[in-house]
Amino acid sequence: MTFPFHPMAHDISISSDGPVYSVVVAHRGEFSEIQEIELDPASGTAVNLLRCLLAELEMSPRLLLKREFEKRVERNPLRSAPKTFGAGAASPPQDGFAVATLPAPHRARLLIGDQAIHFRQNHADEFRFWDLGEQWKNLIGLPFVYALWLVRPEVADPTQIASRLRALRDENLANLDGLIAAENVFDHEFCARYYRKNLRFTFDEKKKEGLQTFAKLCEKDGLLSKHDLVFDLV
Numbered sequence: 527m528t529f530p531f532h533p534m535a536h537d538i539s540i541s542s543d544g545p546v547y548s549v550v551v552a553h554r555g556e557f558s559e560i561q562e563i564e565l566d567p568a569s570g571t572a573v574n575l576l577r578c579l580l581a582e583l584e585m586s587p588r589l590l591l592k593r594e595f596e597k598r599v600e601r602n603p604l605r606s607a608p609k610t611f612g613a614g615a616a617s618p619p620q621d622g623f624a625v626a627t628l629p630a631p632h633r634a635r636l637l638i639g640d641q642a643i644h645f646r647q648n649h650a651d652e653f654r655f656w657d658l659g660e661q662w663k664n665l666i667g668l669p670f671v672y673a674l675w676l677v678r679p680e681v682a683d684p685t686q687i688a689s690r691l692r693a694l695r696d697e698n699l700a701n702l703d704g705l706i707a708a709e710n711v712f713d714h715e716f717c718a719r720y721y722r723k724n725l726r727f728t729f730d731e732k733k734k735e736g737l738q739t740f741a742k743l744c745e746k747d748g749l750l751s752k753h754d755l756v757f758d759l760v
Contacts, residue, residue: 532676532677532678532679532758533676533677533679533684533688533758533759533760534674534675534676534677534688534729534757534758534759534760535674535675535676535677535687535688535691535692535729535759535760536688536692536729536759536760537692537728537729537730537759538674538675538688538691538692538695538727538728538729539671539672539673539674539675539726539727539728539729539733540671540672540673540725540726540727541669541670541671541672541725541726541727541728541729541733541736542659542662542663542669542670542672542724542725542726543663543669543670543726543732544659544660544663544724545657545659545660545663545724546657546658546659546660546670546672546724546725547642547643547646547657547659547720547724548638548639548640548642548643548720548724549569549572549575549636549637549638549639549642549657549658549659549672550636550637550642550646550655550656550657550658551563551576551634551635551636551637551655551656551658552634552635552637552642552645552646552649552653552654552655553631553633553634553635553653553654553655553656554630554631554652554653554654555631555632555654556631557634557654557656558585559631559632560585560587560631560632560633560634561587561588561632561633562587562588562589562590562632562633562634563576563587563588563589563590563633563634563635563636564590564591564633564634564635564636565589565590565591565636566635566636566637566638566641567591568638568639569638569639569672571672571673572636572638572658572672573589573636574744574749574750575658575662575670575740576589576636576658577589577747577749578740578743578744578747578749579658579661579662579665581743581746581747582665582743583665587634634656640711643712643716643720647713647716658670659724662736666736666739668732668733668735668736668739669726669732669733669736670736670740671729671733671736671737671740674729675688675691677760684760685760687760688760695727699727702718702721702722706718706721734757737755738755741755
């Protein structure tokens with residue numbers, strides 16, 4: 527994991543200040559009893575956020591990449607897969623991955639982005655969801671920053687690029703109702719709540735403090751080499 531050293535666009539991010547909804551650990555039973563969590567390698571930020579939260583809670587389940595998790599399932603499928611899926615279902619539903627590999631009470635899976643949203647909406651009654659944004663806020667008391675916009679060093683005028691990004695952000699937020707109305711994958715009521723309640727799109731002082739705190743925790747847990755995080759904002 528690395529932290530940015532390129533110029534970054536001022537006052538724009540994707541963040542949360544509480545539950546984010548789309549970065550969760552899906553599990554059965556008590557979270558404190560989980561022994562293995564399958565990781566989604568698509569987001570190094572989410573994986574390291576999970577590692578930091580577990581360290582702060584003094585929990586140490588095994589963290590496995592998907593291929594390692596699937597090998598365990600192949601070796602011992604009866605222990606890894608529940609016998610039914612929902613109320614007496616005869617076969618597992620399909621959500622882009624097999625629910626059959628999701629856990630008995632001691633196993634869990636990190637879900638990110640659209641996959642997390644689809645899974646939560648389709649299996650809300652079958653699984654419990656440990657929201658990483660909510661847990662960060664509860665433990666640290668600050669927002670969490672998931673994404674920033676960096677400008678490559680060879681760009682001649684980074685300020686112009688950053689200004690355009692902020693303008694696009696403002697245009698989209700001003701037309702949020704229209705964007706939601708055009709959505710054809712997720713329910714419009716959900717989208718309104720998700721964009722207005724779960725996500726934040728600025729990069730203010732509290733979010734900078736949250737990012738600096740995350741960097742320090744990553745250093746403490748051996749996920750990042752020690753250095754000062756300096757914001758080169760444009």
